[in-house]
Amino acid sequence: MRNFDGRIAVVTGAAKGQGRSHALALAQRGADLVLVDIAEQIPCASRMGTPEELEETARLVEALGASCLTVKADTRDPQQMRDVAAAAVERFGRIDVLLANAGIAAYGPVREMADDVWRDVVDVNLGGVAATIRAVAPVMAKQRSGRIIATASSVGREGGPNNANYAASKWGVIGLVKSVAIEMAPYGVTVNAFSPMSVSTDMCHNxxxxxxxxxxxxxxxxxxxxxxxxxxxxxxxxWIEVSDATAAVLFLASDDARYITGVALDVAGGWNAFHCA
Ligand SMILES: NC(=O)c1ccc[n+]([C@@H]2O[C@H](COP(=O)([O-])OP(=O)(O)OC[C@H]3O[C@@H](n4cnc5c(N)ncnc54)[C@H](O)[C@@H]3O)[C@@H](O)[C@H]2O)c1
Known part of the structure; x- marks a missing residue:
């Protein structure tokens, strides 16, 4: 089913894991891709993507017949993300779908947490998502259409021991998404969060x-x-499989979800039913 024919999608964290899965599914359905990854290690995080993995995602996307622009960029840097948006528009003329998926995790009790473990997780998971959205939202506002999906987490709506940095950042993503959803609604742009439980990627298995x-x-x-x-x-x-995550993200990016905005969609085996909202 090629329900993304002719659409242009930007995916951050595309070197591996969920980002690669989302990119391949979009390519399979007719989209062209802008693949973004830092492709280097942030010391406190579990294993991150490499330049070779980013290139491999690009090779797999192109093997599906899609065009693809690959950019090594750090989502934490607003200028780098504005450059990504500009390069996407220069190459493809528009951006229809933004998957702000890049994230990291690093653990510890907050009373002992090293400064970089606090800072890097919050900076990537919240600051990086914000910089990504801030770079692309003007493009979508101008074209008066678009879909923005930011990856949060089940711990975006509860506390987690040894996980305060991650939980704080993911709660922040949901607040960000709901606010931007209101701002972008008059422009025909939907903005949602995707909140998975553990997903079978390196971030879970380490x-x-x-x-x-x-x-x-x-x-x-x-x-x-x-x-x-x-x-x-x-x-x-x-844990869920990357295909479970991709199915939910594709739904939010699809025409079927055109009036869904400002939600956080849980794919969590009902874990979310324990949350108060
Ligand atoms: N795996 C899980 O259990 C789980 C559960 C809930 C939410 N999530 C979220 O899902 C998203 C995807 O994670 P994943 O499971 O695919 O993990 P992953 O580690 O396999 O992939 C994350 C990718 O993001 C990239 N990345 C990280 N920081 C970046 C930055 N600053 N700039 C550009 N790229 C960067 C990494 O290099 C890596 O390729 C993340 O936001 C994560 O927090 C994961």
């Missing part, structure tokens, strides 16, 4: 995350943490 869930084990594996992860949601799923 030693630091595993140790957080099984501090009793020296070297926990995925099998050791599976049951603990599953206790977080009533459907008892340990």
């Amino acid at each position: 030693d630091l995350t595993y140790r957080l869930f099984r501090p009793d084990l020296a070297e926990p594996t995925a099998d050791d943490v599976r049951d603990t992860f599953a206790t977080l949601n009533p459907m008892a799923v340990p």
Whole structure:
């Protein structure tokens, strides 16, 4: 089904994980892509994308017949993001879909948290999403159409021990999205958040995350943490697949969602039913 034929989509965090999955699904459905990733490591974060992985996403997108512009950029830098938006418009003439997906995680109790662990997580997850939206929103306002989807999280509507930086940043994303949704509605642009529970990517599957869930084990594996992860949601799923995440994001980006704006869409096995709103 080529329901994104002729659309131009900008995806941040496109080197791997959910960003790559979203990019490939959009390409498969007819969109052309602008792929953005920092493609280098921020020290406190779990393994991030590499230049080779960003190139591999581009190769896979082009193999599906889509055109593609690849930009190595840091979403935290507003000027770099304005340059991305300008390059997208120069190459393709417009931006129809923005997936502000790039994010990082790093853990610790807030009373002991190193300054970079606080700063980098909040700067990327909230500041980076804001810089991305601020760069692209003027383009969409001018063309009087567009879809903006920012990736939040289940912990964007609850607290999480050892996760205050991440939770604060993702709550911030939801506040940002709701505010921009109101501002952009008169321009025919929808702005929504996507709030997944754990997703089966490197951000979920790494030693630091595993140790957080099984501090009793020296070297926990995925099998050791599976049951603990599953206790977080009533459907008892340990983590969702990237395809589950992509399906929700594609819906919000599609014509079917044209009057949906200012929501945070949970894909969380019902974890969200524990939240007050
Ligand atoms: N995996 C999970 O369990 C989970 C759960 C809820 C929400 N999320 C969110 O989903 C989004 C995607 O994460 P993922 O699971 O695909 O993880 P991932 O680590 O596989 O991919 C994240 C990508 O973002 C890129 N990135 C990070 N900071 C960047 C920056 N400043 N500028 C440009 N690119 C940057 C990384 O290089 C990487 O390629 C993130 O916002 C994350 O917070 C993930």
